[in-house]
Amino acid sequence: MSADVPTYLDGNAAAGALREVFAVDLTAAIGKCTGCGHSAVFAEAHVYVDAPGMVARCPGCDNVLLRVVSTPNDTYLDLRGLTYLRISNTP
Amino acid sequence: MGIISPGFTGRGRSGSDLPPGQYLTQDFPVLSAGPTPHVLPEHWEFTIATESGEMHRWDWAAFQRLPAEEITRDLHCVTRWSKLATDWKGVSLDALFEDVETAADFVMAHSYGGYTTNLPLEDLLDGQAWIAYQYDGEPLAAEHGGPARLLVPHLYLWKSAKWVRGLVLSDTDDLGFWETAGYHEYGDPWKEQRYAGD
Numbered sequence: 001m002s003a004d005v006p007t008y009l010d011g012n013a014a015a016g017a018l019r020e021v022f023a024v025d026l027t028a029a030i031g032k033c034t035g036c037g038h039s040a041v042f043a044e045a046h047v048y049v050d051a052p053g054m055v056a057r058c059p060g061c062d063n064v065l066l067r068v069v070s071t072p073n074d075t076y077l078d079l080r081g082l083t084y085l086r087i088s089n090t091p
Numbered sequence: 092m093g094i095i096s097p098g099f100t101g102r103g104r105s106g107s108d109l110p111p112g113q114y115l116t117q118d119f120p121v122l123s124a125g126p127t128p129h130v131l132p133e134h135w136e137f138t139i140a141t142e143s144g145e146m147h148r149w150d151w152a153a154f155q156r157l158p159a160e161e162i163t164r165d166l167h168c169v170t171r172w173s174k175l176a177t178d179w180k181g182v183s184l185d186a187l188f189e190d191v192e193t194a195a196d197f198v199m200a201h202s203y204g205g206y207t208t209n210l211p212l213e214d215l216l217d218g219q220a221w222i223a224y225q226y227d228g229e230p231l232a233a234e235h236g237g238p239a240r241l242l243v244p245h246l247y248l249w250k251s252a253k254w255v256r257g258l259v260l261s262d263t264d265d266l267g268f269w270e271t272a273g274y275h276e277y278g279d280p281w282k283e284q285r286y287a288g289d
Contacts, residue, residue, distance in 0.1 A: 050121065050122050053272055
């Protein structure tokens with residue numbers, strides 16, 4: 001394996017898709033990775049959009065944090081790579 | 092003036108060759124759900140694990156000694172692009188399964204980088220699938236799945252796992268990376284099986 005030219009965007013690229021599902025802006029939320037335990041603002045995630053769905057990966061270990069697939073009838077949201085999302089209650 | 096006009100290159104292929112809902116592209120778009128693995132051939136290994144746990148292994152040298160085939164097939168991506176008459180070189184799955192004893196019906200393909208996709212075993216045999224390592228006469232680029240990828244061109248391209256490292260045989264049709272997130276378990280482009288339930 002060798003170094004790679006990044007093909008991802010930052011977590012802000014997920015804002016639109018997540019706004020379709022959540023009533024709050026998740027890009028400012030703190031997410032904890034189930035893979036390595038790294039906690040970071042979701043905006044720091046590596047987001048891959050040139051794919052059949054949107055995939056957000058941990059900036060520390062590349063574990064999949066979140067996947068969003070929109071079909072004509074449903075939106076599939078897979079959050080299993082996140083131990084939690086910590087969302088501030090203060091505006 | 093010659094008999095054949097300079098622009099004539101044979102009977103063109105048009106949208107009539109495409110499965111429903113697809114458009115034709117001349118490019119070769121790169122889709123990826125994660126960082127591109129860069130696996131050197133000397134570190135590459137391909138395995139087939141049977142349902143009884145028996146493991147068959149090929150390193151790059153052993154893989155290269157298997158009979159290779161030239162393959163020309165159309166590709167159909169679930170994101171709606173199709174690319175016609177693509178040229179590949181690879182090893183037929185029939186050759187790789189020659190000494191594999193199994194009664195399993197299903198396969199999970201695993202890739203370097205963690206990607207998975209599920210297929211019926213019968214869709215990998217009888218000249219329908221290959222482990223491809225050349226595209227257009229050149230070693231397969233990492234961005235397209237090199238050093239070697241699964242090629243199952245009669246199904247949507249997400250089934251042709253890039254950077255493939257092994258197949259695990261199973262009696263059950265477990266779901267892979269995209270199949271667990273709403274994509275169809277089989278993915279026949281001619282039946283437009285894009286999403287679960289199509």
